[in-house]
Amino acid sequence: MKIRVAVVYGGRSTEHEISIISAVQAMRAFDTERYEVIPVYMTKENLSYTGDLLRDISSFQGDIARMLAGAVQVDFIREGNRVLLMRHERKRFGENVISEVDVVFPVVHGTNVEDGTLTGFFATLRLPVVGCDVLSGAVGMNKAVMKAVCKAHDIPVLDCRTYGWKDYEDEENLMNEIESSFSYPVIVKPVNLGSSIGISRADNRKELEEALSLAFSFAKRILVERAITRLKEVNCAVLGDEEEAEASECESPLGADEILSFEDKYMSGAKGATKGQKGVKGTVPAKGAKSGASGAKGAGMASLTRKLPADITPEKREEIRALAVRAFRVLGCAGVARIDFMIDKEDDDRVYLNEINTVPGSLSFYLWEPAGVSYRELIDRMIEIALKKERQEEQILYSFDTNVLAGVRL
Ligand SMILES: Nc1ncnc2c1ncn2[C@@H]1O[C@H](COP(=O)(O)OP(=O)(O)O)[C@@H](O)[C@H]1O
Ligand SMILES: [Mg+2]
CATH class of the missing domain: 3.40.50.20 (Rossmann fold)
Structure with a gap:
């Protein structure tokens, strides 16, 4: 059947x-x-x-x-x-x-x-x-918590601090605290959103004020971290579970300027999705081409917004693929997840894990095809993993005979 x-x-x-x-x-x-x-x-x-x-x-x-x-x-x-x-x-x-x-x-x-x-x-x-359980899904969605777990396992992430609406009530104090913890430029982002929503870069106090206002308009909790000024981004997916996991091919999404020229070239008039990010000088590339109109999380014209395989050395590729598998495991993921890295070109190409997408756009099938896994097989394996997890669950006892209620008088 x-x-x-x-x-x-x-x-x-x-x-x-x-x-x-x-x-x-x-x-x-x-x-x-x-x-x-x-x-x-x-x-x-x-x-x-x-x-x-x-x-x-x-x-x-x-x-x-x-x-x-x-x-x-x-x-x-x-x-x-x-x-x-x-x-x-x-x-x-x-x-x-x-x-x-x-x-x-x-x-x-x-x-x-x-x-x-x-x-x-x-x-x-x-x-x-299919996919991650409650905890890994929740941890993966919260960038600050995800970083803390990675850091505890020596997976390199940028140090960050998080702040909530309560901290924002005293904005001057909050900005002083940020300035004493980081030097400019900094990145300000909601802890739990995607598609570059509410993210911007601040090069000075004036821009920090604008960046905080933008991020707090989208989320109750934000994070601040150092901005990498010469950045290369590389993404890699992982398929499996805690017991067995493998890495896909790596992609490198095109940088801000490249994407802007892509928009100009192919998508004029398709910039509505970047609303809310305009007007902040130094804003992180509002990736209209990535997040909104083109559905570039993998669909349609998105293939024009990435290099696949990523143009990195074989050593970097292996470093990133190994880090991706380790992160997937320590975060307790299952199914397929895409893990996004940042390379700091200013600092000897150091690699930092930036974020994890526990349900990646297009399930990242396009990263598996070059690794010899068809979309159909990817789906098969994701379902098999879920059914295996279910069989293991059945072996765990969730009820426990007890007479603890017998003597209770309330
Ligand atoms: N610390 C940083 N330094 C430089 N650029 C960054 C930094 N953090 C994020 N970015 C840029 O912003 C983009 C979106 O940030 P990200 O953390 O991936 O959030 P999202 O979940 O919205 O994709 C990244 O792809 C990268 O281009
Ligand atoms: Mg991202």
Whole structure:
């Protein structure tokens, strides 16, 4: 019998649209001989829908409300030893069970979904989930916590400090504290967002004020770190789990100027996605080409925004791939994750781990193809890992016979 896989995507996240692209792409890559793929689209209010039209990108290019009228609202429900996808509005007569679900495959990006919340929901249903568990998803989403775990394992990261809205109430004091901890230029970023949202660079106090205002408008907690001025970025994906993990090919996203010229060349008029980052001098490249319009997390024209394989020496490539695997393991990841590095060209090409994406755009399939793993095989292996984890879970005891309640009088 085919394995019934619910591919869940969208949700209440700033990266909702990118997730639609990643999921529709992924659904097309499944081996339909082995799997029955059930699309489950979560609206920006986190309501879930299923239906055949949710497999098609063109359905999302028109009026969403009208499209949803042609889909069925559903809920995941555990019933006995099964998990069912049920009609939200039950019919009095007729079938309310849309499908039984064997495993769920979240293809979601960003805070509120990729950070363990969705995985936790499915864990309470006792449904095998593809990818990271709650803790690794949550740690991966918080850049400051992720750095602390890496640092404890001697994985190089830039030192950072984090501040919250409470600290920001006394802005002068906060800026003094930042200036006593770092020298300019610094980078200010929300601890838990993606797609370069709310990130900027400050070269002086005036710019720091603007950078704080921008970052705090997107998040309650931000981090500050030294800015690398001559930067080369390299990304590498890892596939596996704590027991066994391997690294993909490395890519090098084009730098700021290169991306700007890319936008000018191919995408004039497609810069809406960079809003909110304008007006801050010294802003980190607002990657419209990377985050928004082109869905460059892997889709479409994105291939024009990266060099693949990365133009680095074989030694650097191996250093980065080894660091990626170690980070994946110490963070307790599973499935596929993309780990992004920064090379400081000013400092003898030192490598720093910058961030981890526990559900990378396009599941980073394009980094696996040059490593000899097709998109179809990548999906197979991700599902196998989830099912293996489930088999191990079954061996752990979660109940414990006790008479502790017997003597209690309240
Ligand atoms: N410390 C830094 N020094 C220089 N540039 C940085 C630094 N941190 C981030 N950047 C730039 O900002 C981009 C986005 O930052 P990142 O931490 O990757 O956040 P996001 O999750 O939004 O992708 C990076 O790809 C890099 O170009
Ligand atoms: Mg990034």
